[in-house]
Amino acid sequence: HLYVLENTEEVPPYIEQHMIHIKTAYPKFRKRTKWLQDKHNSTFIQWLRFKVQSELEEDNHGVSENLRWLAVGPNMAVPLYRSYLIKGIKFNIKAQDDVRTTQNSGVYLLAHTMQVASAKDKNPIFSNMGFYGVIQEIWDLDYQKFTIPAFRCDWIDSSGLVVDELGFTLVDLSKIGHRNDQFVLASQVKQIFLLTTRCIVVGR
Structure with a gap:
């Protein structure tokens, strides 16, 4: 749910407000980028819910129906699918691909993300x-x-990626990383085909 919120067009202004709120409440941590991000991640969902509820009580609040229901949060009962058609492209889970001759479970994501040099890195980029x-x-x-x-998704750790002399990206599927950030919106990814160890990106 947090990932959905942070990737919704109407939410960034609230993220900025929440970060200001955290820095004001914890002034001695205001320059600790990673601490601020962790605090934001653990408190933003509840903060946004109360913030939007408060705004809805005002006249001419300007809160859209989309934001209203996003702030409420999703139903806890989540349907799971083996296949899903998005913008004319069929995506499968790996278990579905394993019993078929076609492959539709490989994905590629380009993301703006925080990079931490080590566990002691207080100011990542x-x-x-x-x-x-x-x-x-x-x-x-x-x-x-x-x-x-x-x-x-199972995301391949950066140590499992090598670009060969022909420009192909070689992927070691045994090197799984990013286990705390497995989710991605279906609308954000490109479908890729994994050919043994070679990975070829195809346009949507």
């Missing part, structure tokens, strides 16, 4: 990174008025 993964589960998050499909 943000930059664009590419991630290669395999879909393990397809979730359809129900926000009562609309649904948002999301993929739970």
